[in-house]
Every structure is written in structure tokens, then in C-alpha cells.
Amino acid sequence: MDKDRKFQCPYCGVGCGIVWVDGKIKGDKEHLATKGELCQKPVYYPKVMNKRRLLKPLFRKSIHEQFKEIDWEDAYNIIEQKLKSLTSEELYFYLSGQLMTEDVYVINKFIKGFLKTNNIDANSRLCMATPVSAYKLAFGSDGPPCTYEDFEDADVFLFAGSNALWTHPVVFKRILKKKLDNNNIKIIVIDPVKTETAKRADMHIPLRAGTDTALFNSVLYLLYKNSWIDYEFVKNYTDRFEEAIEYALNYPPSLVSNICQIEEKYIHELAEYYAFSKKLISMWCQGLNQSSQGVMKNLSLINLHLATGRLNDKGCPFSLTGQPNAMGGREMGYLSNGLPGYRDVRNEDDRKFIEGFWNIAPKSIKTEPGPTITKVIDLIHDENIKLLWVVCTNPAVTLPNLNKVWKALEKVFLIVQDAYWNDTCKFANLILPASQMGEKEGIMTGSDRTITLCEKCVEPPGDTKIDWVIFKDMAQRLGYRDWFPYNSSEDIFDELKMVTKGRLCDISSSSYKDLPKRWGDKWLYKDLKFKTPSGKARMYPTKYEHKEGDFILLTGRTKNQWHTMTRTGKSPELLKGEEEPYLLMHREDALDLGILDGDYVKVSSINGDITLKVRFGDIKRGHIFAPFGYGLEYENPTNILTTEEVDPISGEPDLKFTQVTIYAKDRRLATYEIGG
Numbered sequence: 001m002d003k004d005r006k007f008q009c010p011y012c013g014v015g016c017g018i019v020w021v022d023g024k025i026k027g028d029k030e031h032l033a034t035k036g037e038l039c040q041k042p043v044y045y046p047k048v049m050n051k052r053r054l055l056k057p058l059f060r061k062s063i064h065e066q067f068k069e070i071d072w073e074d075a076y077n078i079i080e081q082k083l084k085s086l087t088s089e090e091l092y093f094y095l096s097g098q099l100m101t102e103d104v105y106v107i108n109k110f111i112k113g114f115l116k117t118n119n120i121d122a123n124s125r126l127c128m129a130t131p132v133s134a135y136k137l138a139f140g141s142d143g144p145p146c147t148y149e150d151f152e153d154a155d156v157f158l159f160a161g162s163n164a165l166w167t168h169p170v171v172f173k174r175i176l177k178k179k180l181d182n183n184n185i186k187i188i189v190i191d192p193v194k195t196e197t198a199k200r201a202d203m204h205i206p207l208r209a210g211t212d213t214a215l216f217n218s219v220l221y222l223l224y225k226n227s228w229i230d231y232e233f234v235k236n237y238t239d240r241f242e243e244a245i246e247y248a249l250n251y252p253p254s255l256v257s258n259i260c261q262i263e264e265k266y267i268h269e270l271a272e273y274y275a276f277s278k279k280l281i282s283m284w285c286q287g288l289n290q291s292s293q294g295v296m297k298n299l300s301l302i303n304l305h306l307a308t309g310r311l312n313d314k315g316c317p318f319s320l321t322g323q324p325n326a327m328g329g330r331e332m333g334y335l336s337n338g339l340p341g342y343r344d345v346r347n348e349d350d351r352k353f354i355e356g357f358w359n360i361a362p363k364s365i366k367t368e369p370g371p372t373i374t375k376v377i378d379l380i381h382d383e384n385i386k387l388l389w390v391v392c393t394n395p396a397v398t399l400p401n402l403n404k405v406w407k408a409l410e411k412v413f414l415i416v417q418d419a420y421w422n423d424t425c426k427f428a429n430l431i432l433p434a435s436q437m438g439e440k441e442g443i444m445t446g447s448d449r450t451i452t453l454c455e456k457c458v459e460p461p462g463d464t465k466i467d468w469v470i471f472k473d474m475a476q477r478l479g480y481r482d483w484f485p486y487n488s489s490e491d492i493f494d495e496l497k498m499v500t501k502g503r504l505c506d507i508s509s510s511s512y513k514d515l516p517k518r519w520g521d522k523w524l525y526k527d528l529k530f531k532t533p534s535g536k537a538r539m540y541p542t543k544y545e546h547k548e549g550d551f552i553l554l555t556g557r558t559k560n561q562w563h564t565m566t567r568t569g570k571s572p573e574l575l576k577g578e579e580e581p582y583l584l585m586h587r588e589d590a591l592d593l594g595i596l597d598g599d600y601v602k603v604s605s606i607n608g609d610i611t612l613k614v615r616f617g618d619i620k621r622g623h624i625f626a627p628f629g630y631g632l633e634y635e636n637p638t639n640i641l642t643t644e645e646v647d648p649i650s651g652e653p654d655l656k657f658t659q660v661t662i663y664a665k666d667r668r669l670a671t672y673e674i675g676g
């Protein structure tokens with residue numbers, strides 16, 4: 001390659017700009033959003049890119065047989081036969097926030113427009129579905145309202161249910177750096193664990209898991225009782241303030257300190273921050289999203305911003321995006337209810353527009369959202385879904401209640417389209433080898449709406465194909481040649497950008513050449529006109545429901561591994577100190593059960609048992625934490641335990657609250673065989 005190539009980091013949603021210089025990774029100092037900053041993870045990317053890659057399509061009729069290498073022609077024949085022998089409603093497609101926007105657009109178009117089914121979802125269902133719902137309810141549309149530039153003049157940064165020092169390191173370090181120069185900057189962290197992030201905070205609120213809504217309702221209570229409401233803002237720019245306040249009055253601090261198991265002073269201090277800071281940015285991630293009450297948690301936090309007029313120059317609610325292109329996937333409507341350009345299958349105008357845009361017959365697009373991925377596991381068991389096509393995600397480790405998931409994966413005709421041999425491949429009938437970041441071209445959108453062009457740096461290995469090419473080939477085979485005429489990713493980009501014209505996420509005037517570029521202004525709602533029917537933002541009465549649990553299992557991430565470790569797990573540098581899964585436990589809780597640091601214990605939920613090594617740590621009593629990314633090689637994936645409960649509005653599973661029992665070593669030895 002004759003010049004340095006640029007792309008977006010393939011890992012987290014911060015969306016750091018990278019330059020590829022002779023096979024080495026450097027930060028892109030010219031990048032609009034991240035200005036050359038990077039963390040450790042992508043530095044080792046070139047070294048792991050070709051370790052244990054899938055290089056050829058593999059097939060077996062039943063999962064009891066060995067895989068045989070086949071060529072693409074055979075692979076396509078098998079898929080064609082399958083697609084023709086099943087009805088559209090018997091098919092299901094499961095995508096990922098790690099695909100490029102062009103990939104997602106083509107796949108979504110093929111499925112919703114041509115296979116005429118909404119049986120498609122993405123791993124964002126486990127991640128960002130909750131903030132998508134909350135943003136739509138509060139502001140009338142998805143889309144984070146502010147950008148990283150807002151960090152420059154903010155003085156208070158809240159991180160709720162976010163271990164950002166590990167999970168969004170470039171964001172957190174940018175704020176830490178500012179704090180070094182300016183001691184007036186305050187960081188608040190809300191988390192049952194005293195994480196590395198919490199250790200750097202001015203105030204850490206160690207609440208009981210699941211109780212965030214009660215906490216934020218109580219802050220709203222105090223804002224009201226102390227007359228710290230911005231009534232001017234509320235009157236001009238919000239609806240349903242009275243209802244929200246009336247409801248919040250059920251949450252006095254004396255009661256909530258019991259619910260959250262925290263001192264009352266935290267609630268008062270938090271209210272003061274919302275009342276008096278210059279500019280307050282509330283960031284949050286999976287501690288709020290992955291909850292059976294996730295949308296309520298999100299809305300109760302957004303309520304605080306609306307009650308105090310904290311938007312634009314005074315602050316912002318800012319959900320941190322998990323995956324590198326979940327933002328792009330959302331823009332393209334890749335969840336079961338979405339359509340490109342932040343549109344929705346339930347909206348007649350949206351359907352009509354897209355049918356016209358795709359030049360397909362009226363009423364081609366189904367009016368009902370398809371089932372979410374967790375429901376599909378049941379639909380497979382009931383034999384309603386017969387083919388599952390998994391693209392760029394590893395559900396055999398990352399969905400809740402794995403014993404049930406595995407049985408479903410064994411039952412269905414499973415296609416896995418991945419760059420690596422991942423855990424889900426073990427259940428597959430057909431495996432399609434995919435090219436990955438650096439081997440192909442396309443765009444990704446980071447957390448603050450900045451779109452980066454990812455350039456091709458190296459030739460893809462073996463017979464791997466680009467994700468969108470595989471779906472284009474299938475669409476063309478099925479007779480839709482004229483609708484999928486793309487010869488390059490830029491051809492797709494030229495089409496998809498027009499679908500955003502006039503929408504909030506409008507990129508219609510962009511070209512590959514002028515990226516990176518952000519869609520929307522610095523502030524999405526600069527004029528305080530929202531995408532709701534009244535043009536005002538909406539507050540909500542946000543209900544908290546108590547959940548029992550003597551031991552509450554929390555799950556989450558490690559510092560240097562990316563989810564199921566198909567890439568980061570192959571770097572000895574990144575694996576150092578993270579070779580093994582563990583169970584974080586409060587020392588006193590452990591000693592009460594006769595458990596010592598380093599002991600193996602059995603953890604048991606209604607869904608199954610696993611064995612983990614105990615590590616004493618700073619976690620609230622009655623809570624334990626386990627990372628979830630250690631896959632089948634480790635015998636004991638954490639998601640064997642996790643509950644199937646989902647948020648009723650977003651359908652996002654509660655991966656942060658499973659009631660469990662812990663058995664000390666002796667009892668484990670008496671009743672339990674390793675790997676059972």
C-alpha cells in the first residue's frame with residue numbers, strides 16, 4: 001500500500017481514529033472526535049488479525065458430523081435451497097454493532113424489503129436497545145444530544161453504571177486529564193462496585209444493584225422541594241412535568257436511602273450538583289441499560305436534565321455506546337422494529353417512504369416488529385424458527401441462560417458468518433468466513449455521532465468475503481439483481497446516505513472524501529425543538545420495582561479483553577492478568593461462608609451452576625461480579641447463570657441482576673463435578 005491508511009478502532013464505541021502505518025497502529029491526530037488518543041486494545045490488532053481465522057466456507061449436514069471445506073458456490077447453493085424451502089417467517093437473522101454501516105444497510109434491505117420479514121435483530125438488543133427506547137420516549141428520536149466537545153467546558157461528569165476507565169478509556173482519560181488542570185472538575189460514579197473508575201471519582205455512590213430509578217426519583221424530589229427546578233425551561237420545552245413530579249414525591253431521601261442502601265447525604269449532594277453546577281454531563285452505560293427496569297432507569301436520569309434545563313450549554317444526558325458501530329446500525333434501523341434513517345416499521349409514512357426508496361411494491365414491509373433475539377430462542381424451541389443466520393456476534397456466550405440457548409442452537413439450521421472460529425461455530429451447520437476491519441472499506445459512527453471512513457489496509461486472507469458482498473450475492477441469486485447493483489462499498493454509501501436526507505441523522509451531503517464528519521450539529525437539539533408531536537421533550541413518572549436477591553450477580557467486562565476474546569484473547573500482552581475468569585466478592589461475605597481468596601466456589605441460579613475462582617474486592621455486600629466473555633474453552637461461561645428477564649419496553653435482558661446462591665468449596669466438592 002502506497003500511503004498510510006486510516007480506520008476506526010474495531011473495538012469500543014468511543015470510535016477512536018487510527019492510522020495504519022506499515023502494519024503498526026497509531027492514533028490519528030487529525031481525527032475530529034478523538035484527536036490521536038488510543039487505549040491499548042487496538043495496538044495489538046495487527047498481531048492478532050490472522051490468528052485462527054476462518055478461511056474457507058465449512059459445512060456439515062448435522063452437528064454430529066465433521067465439517068467439510070466447501071467452496072462459495074456450494075455454500076450459496078445450500079443457502080439458496082434453504083431460503084426457498086422455508087417461509088420468511090421461519091428465518092431469522094442476528095447481526096452486530098461491529099458491522100459497518102454499508103453491511104447493515106444491505107442486509108437489512110434484503111431481509112425487510114425482499115424476504116419481506118422483520119425477523120432480524122442485533123446484539124444491540126443486549127446493549128443499546130434501552131437508550132434507543134428512552135431517547136425516543138424523551139426526545140422523540142434516537143441519537144445522543146451532545147458530543148465530546150461538550151467535555152471542554154463542563155465541570156461535573158456523572159458516570160452511572162459505567163466502568164468507563166476500562167470500557168470507554170479514551171473518554172474517561174480525557175476527563176481525568178482536564179481534572180488535573182482544574183480541580184473544580186468533579187467526577188461522580190454510581191456503581192455497586194468500587195471499580196477502577198469509581199476509585200478516581202470525587203463521589204462514589206455504592207448503591208444496591210437495580211435501584212438507580214429510586215435514586216434519581218429522589219434527586220428529582222429534592223430538586224422540587226428545594227425549588228431548584230428551571231421552570232422557564234420546563235414550561236417552554238417539556239411536557240408531563242407535573243406527572244413526573246407527582247410521582248417522584250413518593251421517593252423521599254429517607255426512604256430511598258433504605259432502598260438503595262446508601263447514606264442520605266449522597267442523594268442531597270447529587271441534587272446539589274444538578275442544581276448548581278455550571279455544566280453537567282451525565283454519562284451512562286450497561287449498569288442502567290441491561291436491566292428489567294432499564295428504560296425507567298434511563299428516563300429517570302433524563303428527567304433530571306429536563307427538570308433543571310441541563311441541555312446544550314448547561315449539560316447533557318449522554319449514553320455511551322458500547323460497540324464501534326452500534327450507532328451506525330441504529331441509524332440504519334437494524335433492530336427488529338427499525339428502518340433506515342431512524343425510521344420504524346410501525347409507522348406508515350416510514351414504511352411508504354422506504355418502499356418507494358427501495359422501489360418495491362407497496363405493503364412489502366411488514367407492519368409489526370419481528371421478535372427480539374431472546375424471544376427467538378423460544379421460537380426455535382417451538383420449531384417456529386428453522387434457520388438462524390448469525391453475523392458478527394457470538395450468541396453461544398453472550399445471550400442469557402446459555403443452557404437453553406445451546407439447545408436452540410443445536411436444533412436450528414445455523415449459519416455463522418464470522419472472521420474467526422468463535423464459540424457459536426461449534427453449533428453451526430454452515431460457516432461463512434468473513435473479512436474484517438482493515439481488510440475492507442466502509443463507515444462507522446462513534447458514540448458522539450462522528451462518522452469515520454475505514455479504509456482497506458491489507459488484502460483479506462483466504463477465501464474470506466466482505467459481509468455485505470455475501471448478502472448482495474444471495475440477493476442477486478434470488479433474482480433481485482437490479483436492486484443490489486453494488487460494485488463497491490461507496491456505491492452502497494451513495495444510496496444509504498440519501499435515505500437519511502431530511503432526517504435527524506442526515507448525512508446526505510457527505511462523501512467518503514470528507515469523512516470523518518459528524519452528523520447533526522454539536523448539539524442535536526440546538527433550538528430545543530424535539531422530534532415529538534408537540535415539539536417538546538417529555539418527562540415521565542418512572543417506576544422502581546424492588547427485586548429480591550441475597551446474592552446479586554453482576555456481570556460485565558475486563559480491562560483489556562473485547563467480549564468473547566476472538567481477537568484480544570490471542571494477544572499475550574492483552575491477556576496478561578486476565579487469563580482466567582473470576583468471581584469478585586466482598587471479603588466479609590466470603591468469610592461468612594468460609595470462603596477464602598483464591599478458593600473455587602459453585603455459583604448457582606435457577607438456570608444452572610458454574611464454578612469460579614474467588615477474588616476479594618471492593619464490591620457492595622450481597623453482590624458478586626463476574627466477567628462474561630470467557631467462552632466455552634473455559635467450561636463455565638457466566639451466562640449459564642443469567643436471568644431471562646427483559647425490560648418490557650426495550651426487550652433488553654437484565655444481565656446485571658441475577659439472584660444466585662454461592663456454595664463454599666467443601667459443599668461444592670460434595671455435590672458438584674467440575675464442568676457439570
Ligand SMILES: Nc1nc2c(c(=O)[nH]1)N[C@H]1C(S)=C(S)[C@@H](COP(=O)(O)OP(=O)(O)OC[C@H]3O[C@@H](n4cnc5c(=O)[nH]c(N)nc54)[C@H](O)[C@@H]3O)O[C@H]1N2
Pocket residue numbers: 012013127160161162163164166167168190191192193195208209210211212285286287288321322323554555556557558559560561562563625656
Ligand atoms: N475493555 C472493554 N471495553 C469495552 C467492551 C469490552 O468488551 N471490553 N465492550 C464495549 C461494549 S459493547 C459495551 S456495551 C461497553 C459496556 O461498558 P460498561 O457498561 O461500562 O461495562 P460493564 O462492565 O458491562 O458494566 C458497567 C458497570 O455497571 C455496574 N452495575 C451493575 N449493575 C448496576 C446497577 O444496577 N446500577 C449501577 N449504577 N451500576 C451497575 C457494574 O458493576 C459495572 O462496573 O463497554 C465497551 N467497551
Ligand SMILES: Nc1nc2c(c(=O)[nH]1)N[C@H]1C(S)=C(S)[C@@H](COP(=O)(O)OP(=O)(O)OC[C@H]3O[C@@H](n4cnc5c(=O)[nH]c(N)nc54)[C@H](O)[C@@H]3O)O[C@H]1N2
Pocket residue numbers: 096098099123124126127128286290322323391392393394395398399417418419420422434435436437467555556557562563564565566567628638639642655
Ligand atoms: N452477562 C453479560 N452478557 C452480556 C453483556 C454483559 O454485560 N453481561 N453485554 C452484552 C453486550 S453489551 C454486548 S455488545 C454483547 C457482545 O457480544 P457478542 O457480539 O456476541 O461478542 P463479540 O465477542 O464481540 O462477538 C463479535 C464476533 O464478531 C466477529 N467479527 C469481528 N469482526 C467481524 C467482521 O468484520 N465480520 C464478521 N462477520 N465477524 C466479525 C468476532 O470474531 C466475534 O466472533 O454481549 C452481551 N452479553
Ligand code: SF4
Pocket residue numbers: 009010011012013014015016037038039040041042167168169170171
Ligand atoms: S477507547 Fe475504545 S475506540 Fe478508543 S482505542 Fe480504546 S477500544 Fe478503541
Ligand SMILES: [Mo]
Pocket residue numbers: 126127128322323
Ligand atoms: Mo455492548
